[in-house]
Amino acid sequence: MSTVLNAKIPSGALHEKWDNYKANAKLVNPNNKRKFKVIVVGTGLAGASAAATLAELGYQVDAFTFHDSARRAHSIAAQGGINAAKNYQGDGDSINRLFVDTIKGGDFRSREGNVHRLAQVSVDIIDQMVAQGVPFAREYGGTLDNRSFGGAQVSRTFYARGQTGQQLLLGAYQQLSRQIGLGGVRLFNRTELVDVVVVDGRCSGIVVRDLLTGEITSHAAHAVVMATGGYGNVFYLSTNAMNCNVTAAWRAHRRGAMFANPCYTQIHPTCIPQSDESQSKLTLMSESLRNDGRIWVPKNADDARPADQIPESERDYYLERLYPSYGNLAPRDISSRAAKRLVDKGHGVGPLKNGVNLDFSAAIERLGLDVVRERYGNLFQMYERIAGEDPYSTPMRIYPATHYTMGGLWVDYELATTIPGLYAAGEANFSDHGANRLGASALMQGLSDGYFVLPYTISNELAPMLNKPVPTTDHPAFVQAETEARNRFNGYLNVSGTRSPDWFHRELGKIIWDYCGMERTQQGLEKALSELPALYSEFKKDLRVTGTGENINQTLEKAGRVDDFFQLGMLMCRDALDREESCGAHFRSEYQTADGEALRDDKNYCHVSAYDWTGDPMAAELNKEKLEFETAHLATRSYK
């Protein structure tokens, strides 16, 4: 029996929905706010901004991070910038244009109401961050500078050198720190969520594991916010940080929160290719490089000559050839797939033949070395450090890598999951990016959720709960969840097999990347779905975790995370298999146009796929939320 998913979109015209919502939302009296406790899990952009804002309002906030400090979350690694419909450049941008661009970018698989709200509050984000001291790039006159990003036709991206994510996260972290200092927030660092507790259908709190002592404890609250990031590390190799994981979201899913669109995973076209078997992660090079670099491969497969010895006539500038109007700036998914096809055909470059050239020689000739150095100097330096080659003289080698996950916990307009009292924000939810995310929109969404959406929707939820008792941590549900968690972690320690968690993670990643990566086929996905359960049962039988559970044990932490990645991996493949269309980042080879473009099926798949936990990820129950487009019109993307 499938559940009817109600997104609770407010009434009114699209641009009035958020205002209508705010006008009608229930409020908590300032003196009563301190009677409510809100737990925020994760202290990245969404989590830190939500925790800080809720504490400013007067709620008791407990914030949890598995990092040593709230400043470490992977939001920090975003390079490019943050979009906002400020129209400071007077180039025709508007809230509506940002809305339409985001809907189109998401290939019409996102919810109009949410996306429009995102575009609306984007302008407040910039005001807020500037007031907090984020040193955005400026014009000489002192006003904010903008650039065009990821093929957008307007300049709406605000940036702080190549470290926008870092600066925004530090801004939010500083606000959170202020509240910690003032006593508004209690911060639990190096503490990882291991379970979500639901009592009588309502989220009553969480169970956490102290990473330093292994102690498992419960925390009760009136509401819980999951701001725990994406699950890109299911691929093992991704641009995510080593510790990014799906555990918090997955544990919520196992307790009844639906998981939406798990197969929507974004591939970033410009990462440094893998250099050897031992590689632990991939590093992204800013997409801005494609503004001046030309992408090519040798026309002859297996051409092993160094780049400078391959004459122009034997080079294939394939993006310029295939997509003349966008050329090297073709959208992320399109350029990623083009690179994959050529590498698969043997045209790859580099020692492992696993990359394509991103060549700056033409730019250096046209602009001069100094201009190129000024524009990209720090990126070139970073590349040289990692790859050991000088991109001024040798073309960079790049290859696509997993970067962001659009899927996540299903949430309604209020960012509430299907467990009342449990919210999801930032990359952890599925809400705003549809099947593909625009460049520079992830930071925008995280901050929008944390600063400007959750504080309103949570008060609406809490107001009727005033002075009503909520379960405390001695409730049997907490005790049971704690016991289950203890048993789970003891279980990893007691398998005493032969393989480390990392080994299983790598094997899992290979399967997911091969069959549920950039290009998916029915056959491949079915193969993955037959291999995954086998590998997972081997994981349960042959895992080896050394050390104890009473001291910091990174191997044990990893085991828990890999366990959850396995289950998610199966759901991802099932979702990808179920979605018999190509849309955004989800590309099924069977569904493409004659010239290799994604072929959407709006008749059968214009919906959100939200899965309900049944005890087995292979048998998760699919629920559909129909997507209605009243303002934006369903259209096919074309970048020719």
Next chain:
Amino acid sequence: MNHLTNLKLKVWRQDGPDTAGKFETHIVESVSDEASFLEMLDQLNERLISENKDAIVFDHDCREGICGTCSLMINGRAHGPQRATTTCQLHMRTFSSGDEIVIEPWRAAAFPIIKDLMVDRASFDRIIESGGFITSPTGGAPDANLTPVPKPVADAAMDSAGCIGCGACVAACPNGAANLFTGAKISHLNVLPQGQAERYKRVEAMVNAMDDQFGSCTNHGECSAACPKEISLDVIALMNSDFRKAKTKNRKQLSRG
């Protein structure tokens, strides 16, 4: 891709904050020169697990030099021999076959060792909590372009704001001082127009919080040399001068700080 062979690793092992530690020697038979330093440690850990031994504990996360989680004193230098490079961005091609590599945790009273190579750097957070922010509750911000910020000022703020809070400055400082970290945050906020209202309150609170936990600056310059983001010693001078002003300004007569 070449391989380095026969590396002799001396790694600090310590069970907990209050137990004695010691160097443990491991021979790494072969590692790709394309591997990063931490990937080399990953491989060593894989081997330790296969030998049924505890993996070496070390902090790391983004592995692209921005989160500031990784640390390590490598051959007597914070973040190893390459300038302006975090440990996670250090690659094995910087070393040669047969090298002896000594790996120690960062040592400072304010950075107690948690286990092996992992230390607790929460003392940095205490400094930020004391005043490393601009009080600007959500919702009340004026339009972002209302207050122009001259480009050189924005650039200078960004230079300081690039700090990743890794603690290399403290680790490298012969005195265990945190002046570069504190100075960087103060300089970031104190040069911006938005930071003026709390300028002197901020520097006083942050210097006090720093003083409570760290050593003092004797102008060696090791901090800046070890800093993976090459934060300049100038931030310390700015902190010192703002601290002096903070003690003498009549703040009731300051309309802008």
Next chain:
Amino acid sequence: MAQTQETLRKPVNSRQSRAPVTGTALAVRKQRSFLADLYSTAVGKKYAMAISGIAMMGFVLFHMLGNLKMYLGAAELDQYAEFLKKLLYPLAPKGAVLWILRGGLLAMLALHLHAAWSLTVLNHQARPVKYQSARDYEVANFASRTMRYSGMIVASFLIWHLLDLTFGVVNSVGTEGEFVTGEVYANVVRSLDRWPVAAFYILANLLLGIHLRHGAWSIFQSLGWNNPRFNSWRWAFATAFALVVVVGNISFPIAVLAGIVKV
């Protein structure tokens, strides 16, 4: 719960106290008078070091300049000594201003030593367990790392120097002459004619130069005198200052030993 100032001083043991972090900025600090407040911080102590350093730099420079009169002969130098005693005379009694200056210098020296000593203690507390492997310093140089030793040797030389040429206690040991107050030229030549004394004098002055070079530069940092336009001059100033003082001072024993300056 607010942490008190005292508990902050001791870093929180990460293993035992795993209580959540909150209210860390609520501690109220003790109110102190302005100078005590300033001096209670490490940054304030560095101001004290810098300001006392400036005073003593002024002294060593003028001391050296005054002593250059040695090259003009006994009369000139002795007369200069007399002039110092008569500063502001007859407005002030003879020697009064000189003693005030000496008192001030002594106070500066005491302040410099106290600040240095307490900062050293603080720095030792900041890293109770040293690195167990050899450090590979990148820019910390001999001068910066030996400030406390060069300072101590210079201070001990200062005591000798006062006993030698101010109080005359050790001035004539090993010579056939006798210390006479006011006959500065003769006293100097008598003392420096002994090669171990001259050697100590030269050594101490070389260390003084090293101390001065790092110290003179540090003043700018510690007091926050920083302006990109002039920053490159700070090292130049420190080097030039140290060089002038050292070359001037060292020339005296060399001149005496070489017989250029003699009775």
